[in-house]
Amino acid sequence: xxxxxxxxxxxxxxxxxxxxxxxxxxxxxxxxxxxxxxxxxxxxxxxxxxxxxxxxxxxxxxxxxxxxxxxxxxxxxxxxxxxxxxxxxxxxxxxxxxxxxxxxxxxxxxxxxxxxxxxxxxxxxxxxxxxxxxxxxxxxxxxxxxxxxxxxxxxxxxxxxxxxxxxxxxxxxxxxxxxxxxxxxxxxxxxxxxxxxxxxxxxxxxxxxxxxxxxxxxxxxxxxxxxxxxxxxxxxxxxxxxxxxxxxxxxxxxxxxxxxxxxxxxxxxxxxxxxxxxxxxxxxxxxxxxxxxxxxxxxxxxxxxxxxxxxxxxxxxxxxxxxxxxxxxxxxxxxxxxxxxxxxxxxxxxxxxxxxxxxxxxxxxxxxxxxxxxxxxxxxxxxxxxxxxxxxxxxxxxxxxxxxxxxxxxxxxxxxxxxxxxxxxxxxxxxxxxxxxxxxxxxxxxxxxxxxxxxxxxxxxxxxxx
Numbered sequence: 001x002x003x004x005x006x007x008x009x010x011x012x013x014x015x016x017x018x019x020x021x022x023x024x025x026x027x028x029x030x031x032x033x034x035x036x037x038x039x040x041x042x043x044x045x046x047x048x049x050x051x052x053x054x055x056x057x058x059x060x061x062x063x064x065x066x067x068x069x070x071x072x073x074x075x076x077x078x079x080x081x082x083x084x085x086x087x088x089x090x091x092x093x094x095x096x097x098x099x100x101x102x103x104x105x106x107x108x109x110x111x112x113x114x115x116x117x118x119x120x121x122x123x124x125x126x127x128x129x130x131x132x133x134x135x136x137x138x139x140x141x142x143x144x145x146x147x148x149x150x151x152x153x154x155x156x157x158x159x160x161x162x163x164x165x166x167x168x169x170x171x172x173x174x175x176x177x178x179x180x181x182x183x184x185x186x187x188x189x190x191x192x193x194x195x196x197x198x199x200x201x202x203x204x205x206x207x208x209x210x211x212x213x214x215x216x217x218x219x220x221x222x223x224x225x226x227x228x229x230x231x232x233x234x235x236x237x238x239x240x241x242x243x244x245x246x247x248x249x250x251x252x253x254x255x256x257x258x259x260x261x262x263x264x265x266x267x268x269x270x271x272x273x274x275x276x277x278x279x280x281x282x283x284x285x286x287x288x289x290x291x292x293x294x295x296x297x298x299x300x301x302x303x304x305x306x307x308x309x310x311x312x313x314x315x316x317x318x319x320x321x322x323x324x325x326x327x328x329x330x331x332x333x334x335x336x337x338x339x340x341x342x343x344x345x346x347x348x349x350x351x352x353x354x355x356x357x358x359x360x361x362x363x364x365x366x367x368x369x370x371x372x373x374x375x376x377x378x379x380x381x382x383x384x385x386x387x388x389x390x391x392x393x394x395x396x397x398x399x400x401x402x403x404x405x406x407x408x409x410x411x412x413x414x415x416x417x418x419x420x421x422x423x424x425x426x427x428x429x430x431x432x433x434x435x436x437x438x439x440x441x442x443x444x445x446x447x448x449x450x451x452x453x454x455x456x457x458x459x460x461x462x463x464x465x466x
Contacts, residue, residue: 058106069091094130098409140169229325244371253271309399317340333381338358374411
């Protein structure tokens with residue numbers, strides 16, 4: 001007996017075919033959809049006018065703050081008179097807004113790079129601070145520590161005594177951070193002097209136009225492909241980006257590399273876990289403990305060890321001498337000497353290293369490579385020690401790496417930007433996923449139900465014939 005198009009069997013066959021086609025279409029859409037998403041992200045990640053990456057790159061969307069904690073010496077007279085261990089009390093935070101001026105001198109080149117400079121400005125934020133810029137702090141005398149490390153001690157003592165300088169001085173927070181006229185050197189000194197109205201760079205970075213895996217990677221800094229500070233080709237390398245973004249489609253198994261002009265070198269960060277940030281899943285990357293490890297633990301740091309006295313023949317962990325970069329005898333560490341050698345905490349008292357408060361991290365969106373939250377934490381230290389020629393150091397018993405200030409430079413995704421990212425990117429991905437799943441599920445259900453219907457109809461037909 002023939003089958004008319006309007007018969008139940010014909011409809012069931014048609015439904016099963018349609019269900020199979022819908023299911024197959026949903027499966028096919030998975031790689032096709034992934035390709036569409038990948039192509040869209042790659043297009044928007046290129047650093048050129050009109051892309052999402054360019055708009056986020058040209059200026060920081062979220063406010064960037066630098067918080068400073070200074071160390072106030074509680075027993076300065078006892079340190080000088082008896083060689084006592086400095087007792088420190090942390091003061092702060094004193095918070096400043098920074099990096100609020102867009103990149104300047106932006107110039108695109110034919111080799112798919114773009115150059116720019118980063119203007120440096122800092123504005124005090126009283127509402128985010130625990131104290132005022134006019135608060136006074138007793139800290140290490142920058143000039144005394146400088147001449148101790150830079151010139152003959154007999155000459156240094158002459159300068160110190162003629163200016164009636166001492167090992168410690170009392171200055172306001174504003175003066176210590178941004179500058180004051182030193183009576184001994186007759187010049188302006190400050191931990192971050194000069195800062196306002198200065199520039200970092202120029203940087204040259206790849207746009208990713210020809211190769212998206214190179215987007216935001218630094219090609220040159222200060223017009224050079226390497227830094228000249230470490231007398232070693234490995235340590236002089238400039239690796240990665242500036243940390244504000246990375247090439248898209250991150251791989252958890254691979255470290256991220258970025259260059260920091262604050263410490264004059266490149267560092268890496270390892271995947272530490274996934275975190276929810278305003279409804280967006282981000283990868284958290286942390287600086288590994290071996291970043292400032294001694295060369296006895298991390299041989300790659302051998303060429304970063306340039307001060308054998310301060311580092312006890314390169315066996316001391318946790319500090320980096322950047323005098324060759326900054327021109328002044330300054331040592332960088334993590335706050336409170338986190339991950340440093342225990343003896344660093346024996347020569348000054350009052351420090352309490354805490355990984356939660358003192359670690360550096362980056363929260364990076366893995367599809368786009370955009371850094372949506374970060375905290376860069378560093379400590380500025382200088383060294384003084386025993387000296388027969390410098391009278392104010394006659395009683396000092398051992399070399400001391402003295403912490404002057406530690407900082408936390410941070411920024412976090414705001415609600416408006418989070419909503420835009422979710423709308424522009426993830427809404428499309430979610431819509432595509434819903435369509436894919438719906439086609440697969442509905443198609444599979446229709447196919448199975450129609451197949452069951454056909455089987456039931458076949459069984460009934462056989463019974464009738466029998």
